[in-house]
Amino acid sequence: MTGQHTIPAPRQTVWEALNDPDVLKQCIPGCEEIERTGDDGFTAKVSVKVGPVKAKFGGQVTLSDIDPPNGYTISGEGKGGAAGFAKGGAKVRLEDADGGAATVLSYEVNASVGGKLAQIGARLIDSTAKKYANDFFATFSEIAAGRAGGPAAQPEPQPEETTVAASSPLKEEMKRLGIPEENVYPGLHWSAVLTWGIVVAGVVLFLVSAHS
Numbered sequence: 001m002t003g004q005h006t007i008p009a010p011r012q013t014v015w016e017a018l019n020d021p022d023v024l025k026q027c028i029p030g031c032e033e034i035e036r037t038g039d040d041g042f043t044a045k046v047s048v049k050v051g052p053v054k055a056k057f058g059g060q061v062t063l064s065d066i067d068p069p070n071g072y073t074i075s076g077e078g079k080g081g082a083a084g085f086a087k088g089g090a091k092v093r094l095e096d097a098d099g100g101a102a103t104v105l106s107y108e109v110n111a112s113v114g115g116k117l118a119q120i121g122a123r124l125i126d127s128t129a130k131k132y133a134n135d136f137f138a139t140f141s142e143i144a145a146g147r148a149g150g151p152a153a154q155p156e157p158q159p160e161e162t163t164v165a166a167s168s169p170l171k172e173e174m175k176r177l178g179i180p181e182e183n184v185y186p187g188l189h190w191s192a193v194l195t196w197g198i199v200v201a202g203v204v205l206f207l208v209s210a211h212s
Contacts, residue, residue, distance in 0.1 A: 001109045001129060005137045006102055009148035011094050014103040015069030017144050018092075027139040029132060032056075040066065046078070050128050053116050055083030070094055084115020103144075105137075 007014050017023045021034045021042065028034070034044040041062045048057060059078030066072045071094050077087035088111030095104045113125060 001111075001126065001133070002107065003130075003133060004104060004106045005141070006097055006104050007137075007141050007144050008102050009144035010100055011096055011103045012069045013148045014094060014105065014144050017140065017147060023140070023143055026143065027136050029135050040064065044078075048080075051120050051124055053083050053120060055080035057083075057086070059086075065091075080115070082116065084113055084118060086111055086113045088112060 009017075021036055024042070024044075025031045025034045028044075028046060030047040032045045032047060034042055037043055037060070041060060043058070043060050045056060045058050048055065057078040057080040059076055061074055061076035064073045064075065071092045073089060073091050075089035077085060079085045088109065090107050090109040093106045095106070096102075097104045111129075
């Protein structure tokens with residue numbers, strides 16, 4: 001999964017927010033706990049529901065290729081017991097926009113899942129991961145804009161910005177599984193952070209294991 005979002009705040013402000021556990025906890029849907037494990041990592045607990053599968057995931061995210069305030073690479077894994085697991089990574093990049101008044105956050109996520117999650121089907125997981133990412137960035141943009149002293153950001157139109165590799169109709173997958181159409185729940189994304197809280201950027205954060 002790849003995507004790009006414009007955050008209405010300077011790059012340094014966005015970078016600091018991406019590395020603030022309190023901000024990440026507010027932005028990641030279902031996040032119950034997130035803690036720093038050093039300069040290069042976080043641990044987190046997130047409750048998610050993907051179609052008929054609902055579980056609490058515990059995971060660890062490691063940051064590498066750290067280049068403040070330009071970006072980093074996220075890798076990690078989230079485990080949900082019988083529900084399964086998710087693991088993967090994301091590359092996050094920040095660039096100036098609008099003369100430095102805003103920041104373009106780009107991410108590229110690769111993730112895999114196992115257990116009951118793998119039985120749901122890639123198309124449904126991809127769709128819920130995209131929704132999860134959009135929910136993350138809607139909240140993150142508001143917080144970053146507030147830190148920059150600007151007006152609260154309006155959620156960006158996402159359908160054209162975020163692309164998912166599997167493009168088969170989601171309705172067919174849900175019909176096959178007997179899942180009501182309205183039951184499209186935020187799924188796994190890093191961003192992780194993302195994971196995933198995603199991750200991405202988190203993703204991003206990510207974006208990827210409990211964050212894909």
